[in-house]
Amino acid sequence: MTLNRSLAPEFKIPEDISLPKPTKRTLKNGVPLFFIPTTAVDAVKLEINTDTQSMVGDLEKKLVAYFTLHLTLEGTKTKNSEVLDDFFDTYASEVDVISNFEHNGLSLLTTTKHFAKVLPVFRSLFTEAIFPEKELVKRKSQKSLSITIQREKNSVQASQLFRNQLFDQGHSYGQIVTEEDVDAIVREDLLAFYKDSLWINPEIFVTGNLNETALDLIAQTFESLPVTFKEIESPVFSNKAKARIYENREKSLQSSLRIGCHLIPKNHPDYFALYVFNTFLGGYFGSRLIKNIREEKGHTYGIYSSIGSLKDADYWVVMADVQKQFLEEVIGEIYKELDLLQSELISDQELEVVRNYMIGNFLSNFSSAFDLIDRFKSIHQAGLDFGFFQRQLDFIRSFNPEEIRAVGKKYLKKENMVEVIVG
Amino acid sequence: MIDYQKFVLDNGLQVLVHEDHTTKMAVLNILYKVGSRNEIPGKTGLAHFFEHLMFGSSKNVPVFDTPLEKVGGSCNAFTNTDITNYYITLPAINIETAFWLESDRMLQLNLSEKTIETQRKVVLEEFKQRYLNQPYGDVFHHLKGLAYDTHPYQWPTIGKNLEDIIGFTAADVADFYYTHYRPDNATMVVAGDVTLEQVKNLVEKWFGDIPKGILPKKGILQELPQKVKKTLTIEADVPTDALYKVYHMPARLHDGYLEADLITDILGFGRSSTLEQRLVKNGKVFASVGGYVLGSVDPGLLVFSGKMEKGQSAEEAEKELDDVIEDFKNNPIQKSILTKVKNQAEAMKTYESIELLNRAMSLAYYAHLGNPEHYQTEYEKKTRIKPEEILSWANKILKEENSSVLYYKSRA
Numbered sequence: 001m002t003l004n005r006s007l008a009p010e011f012k013i014p015e016d017i018s019l020p021k022p023t024k025r026t027l028k029n030g031v032p033l034f035f036i037p038t039t040a041v042d043a044v045k046l047e048i049n050t051d052t053q054s055m056v057g058d059l060e061k062k063l064v065a066y067f068t069l070h071l072t073l074e075g076t077k078t079k080n081s082e083v084l085d086d087f088f089d090t091y092a093s094e095v096d097v098i099s100n101f102e103h104n105g106l107s108l109l110t111t112t113k114h115f116a117k118v119l120p121v122f123r124s125l126f127t128e129a130i131f132p133e134k135e136l137v138k139r140k141s142q143k144s145l146s147i148t149i150q151r152e153k154n155s156v157q158a159s160q161l162f163r164n165q166l167f168d169q170g171h172s173y174g175q176i177v178t179e180e181d182v183d184a185i186v187r188e189d190l191l192a193f194y195k196d197s198l199w200i201n202p203e204i205f206v207t208g209n210l211n212e213t214a215l216d217l218i219a220q221t222f223e224s225l226p227v228t229f230k231e232i233e234s235p236v237f238s239n240k241a242k243a244r245i246y247e248n249r250e251k252s253l254q255s256s257l258r259i260g261c262h263l264i265p266k267n268h269p270d271y272f273a274l275y276v277f278n279t280f281l282g283g284y285f286g287s288r289l290i291k292n293i294r295e296e297k298g299h300t301y302g303i304y305s306s307i308g309s310l311k312d313a314d315y316w317v318v319m320a321d322v323q324k325q326f327l328e329e330v331i332g333e334i335y336k337e338l339d340l341l342q343s344e345l346i347s348d349q350e351l352e353v354v355r356n357y358m359i360g361n362f363l364s365n366f367s368s369a370f371d372l373i374d375r376f377k378s379i380h381q382a383g384l385d386f387g388f389f390q391r392q393l394d395f396i397r398s399f400n401p402e403e404i405r406a407v408g409k410k411y412l413k414k415e416n417m418v419e420v421i422v423g
Numbered sequence: 424m425i426d427y428q429k430f431v432l433d434n435g436l437q438v439l440v441h442e443d444h445t446t447k448m449a450v451l452n453i454l455y456k457v458g459s460r461n462e463i464p465g466k467t468g469l470a471h472f473f474e475h476l477m478f479g480s481s482k483n484v485p486v487f488d489t490p491l492e493k494v495g496g497s498c499n500a501f502t503n504t505d506i507t508n509y510y511i512t513l514p515a516i517n518i519e520t521a522f523w524l525e526s527d528r529m530l531q532l533n534l535s536e537k538t539i540e541t542q543r544k545v546v547l548e549e550f551k552q553r554y555l556n557q558p559y560g561d562v563f564h565h566l567k568g569l570a571y572d573t574h575p576y577q578w579p580t581i582g583k584n585l586e587d588i589i590g591f592t593a594a595d596v597a598d599f600y601y602t603h604y605r606p607d608n609a610t611m612v613v614a615g616d617v618t619l620e621q622v623k624n625l626v627e628k629w630f631g632d633i634p635k636g637i638l639p640k641k642g643i644l645q646e647l648p649q650k651v652k653k654t655l656t657i658e659a660d661v662p663t664d665a666l667y668k669v670y671h672m673p674a675r676l677h678d679g680y681l682e683a684d685l686i687t688d689i690l691g692f693g694r695s696s697t698l699e700q701r702l703v704k705n706g707k708v709f710a711s712v713g714g715y716v717l718g719s720v721d722p723g724l725l726v727f728s729g730k731m732e733k734g735q736s737a738e739e740a741e742k743e744l745d746d747v748i749e750d751f752k753n754n755p756i757q758k759s760i761l762t763k764v765k766n767q768a769e770a771m772k773t774y775e776s777i778e779l780l781n782r783a784m785s786l787a788y789y790a791h792l793g794n795p796e797h798y799q800t801e802y803e804k805k806t807r808i809k810p811e812e813i814l815s816w817a818n819k820i821l822k823e824e825n826s827s828v829l830y831y832k833s834r835a
Contacts, residue, residue, distance in 0.1 A: 003628060003629070003632065005482070005483045005523070005526075005527055005530075006483045008490055008520065008523060009517075009519035009520050009522075009523050010519075011493070011494040011495075011516075011517045011519075011520055012514075012516045012517065013495070014447065014495060014514045014516065017447075040445055041773070041776070041777050042773050043770075043773050043774055043777060073694075081704065082695070082700060082704070085693070085694040085695035085699075085700070086695040086763070088694070088695075089693040089694060089695040089696075089763055089767065090695075090759070090762065090763040090766060091766060092766045092767045092769065092770030092771070093770075109774070110770075111769075111770050111773050114766075114770075135704070138703070138704060141710065141732055141733075142710050142711065144733075145662065145663060145710050145730070145732070145733060148662040148663075148733075149558055149661075149662055149663075149730075152558040152660075152661070152662065153557060153558065154556065251660070252556055253551040253555055253556045254548065254551050254552060254556050284492070284497075285488055285492075285497070286486075286488050286489055286492050294545055295541060295545075296541070297541070297544075298540070298541040298542070298543070298544025298545050298548070299544070299548070300545070300548055301545055301546075301548040301549040301552050301553075321548070321551075321552045321556070322548075323548060352493060353489055353492050353493045354492070356492065356493050356494060356495050357492035357493070357495060357496075357497070359495050360492075360494065360495020360496055360497070360513060360514050360517075361495070361497065363447060363448065363495065363514055364448055364497075364512055364514075367446045367447060367448045367779075368446075368777065368778060368779070369445075370777045423556075
């Protein structure tokens, strides 16, 4: 019998999607430790995160946490910089610095085989660092150069200006870091910050093929860490009105575009619907924006919209690098697609595609054991419980076109949009 | 070690199955043995351009992505100098949809004018976004053009210039498809929550009747040994100078390849590497430095690269780099350094195997090289290499007359 290729194979919607939860224990110093086991993978990831919000307000020393954390790797009381580098490389372990708008910390990626050997040295970075001047000079010079190079990139500059317009220079989310901020850092800043301000509200996240004994070892290792717990208020930002910012770059071949606005937080009842609305508009490869501006018109290599997640300050943004001569046309088309989704109901056909795509994507996101801890962390740090994902999945399975149209209309208003163009 | 089972269809399609029942997902990965090395001057960038066309329509599938999204899947692809690799990730219960889609575009892709013209625009924008409109974005255009005189590795996979992409004709595209996109030029890996029996049935059903290729592949002009050092100075609007120094090195699977890989592991990989310690941490000229190999099917390049501190010149940087290389060639390698790079090679295998998709791609890649066992044997061979052998190859490869140097200078 010849095969009938015109007939698509039958398919099913995945039913049982299990969303494993981490186990929690609390160390003697009060630090919570969350763990998800991965029996099939002999790698270990251990991460300690603190609260960056505690730093908001220090405008003169924006980079103090960044340099403090980086310099922990440049020498401790017993191992100088070269010895530390050699140690971690010899045991094929990577120590990474986490320093972003919301969290500071250190992470360790290693193998089950080398874990016990590496852990004490990793721990020494937390309290034994000596902050040598020579290494600080080099790291400052590197950071300064990197800032200069990054600013040359239209896309980086556009994102910076967008955040700056959205949150303002007075708020950490809106700050643009410059070479002057690097210059402002001196060794004493790091010593003081390391001593008093770094380990505030820390939490430990661990994944890997570890048994109870190994977890006990982690607990013992970090229970001696001097930590501070305190209530930190979420920073206030002004909700800026519509504005267009244009940075002309004569020699650029393309313009980097950002359009967006503030959004409701993740714990808001309308959040899931907005998340789905965003998927239709620009959140996957079959989205309206991709179909129109890339696949139909060829004006860009890629155009996406996404929900930027910051604690108590989610925002929505469209991003693209487009041909200069079609810039205004693309902006017009973005608003047209936004308007269409806000005024016309999504067809059953498109609805089925997106619903199923999102369910599949969900299954995929939760199928790699090693990534589970990151999924948990993101939602936990936003102040939500792991039930968030089950509720989100339930919503994806059941939403109707009316609520998607309504939510888009309610929150993504043209008059609130900030537009940034660089190039 | 990645477990797999293997079979070959009568039309030459090679199939590997990697069962992993700890997940509910599946991956269908198809590697076509074609990349920019199969291009000719004037038609550069065609392999990558063609990758874009594969996401257009085929006889029974108006838009490739939509039916896949409808069953909860997603897909992507990449092209490099040697291969074009397509992958689909989807719930394993819907694996047959991936077979339907992949077989339809292998058998009967629609090369419509609309798809060609739109993707031409998209790829021109990709070219600008990634290579022309970025600081240092065109480094490899200059560097590869300098290092290679005859081999197609002289242009990057995106293409030598925008003009070549503007010039592709419908005939170029059709010819490329019927030459390279045939079952006997492909390696398929199916991984995840599937069984060998199931995959056998599905492969036979969907790919069994696709005919072999009949158009011969064109020969590839090989590079002659380089006799004199080559240099090129470029001035650009960048904040600081950059230096790239490359050496011709053996092809993947040839003697000396793994030794070259170890040379760059020792000199240029990680914070403790010789280059990082001497030139960055204890030097004033380099802001960053690295060393790696472009491990390609035909003889590739061993690369050292770095950015200079503001105000320092690329020419000065080369002298410092040369000093480190000379010292390396003339001194024994410490045992502790070998232990370190071997530990790293071992750990890298652990890290790489975390994702199902990575495992599928690795299998496809090593199968395309000739045998999926290479994944394991290459690693074992690498960890057995003696320090004298590394140094002997260092002295063969790291010679001035075998080098090409790009001074990428800040115009300021």
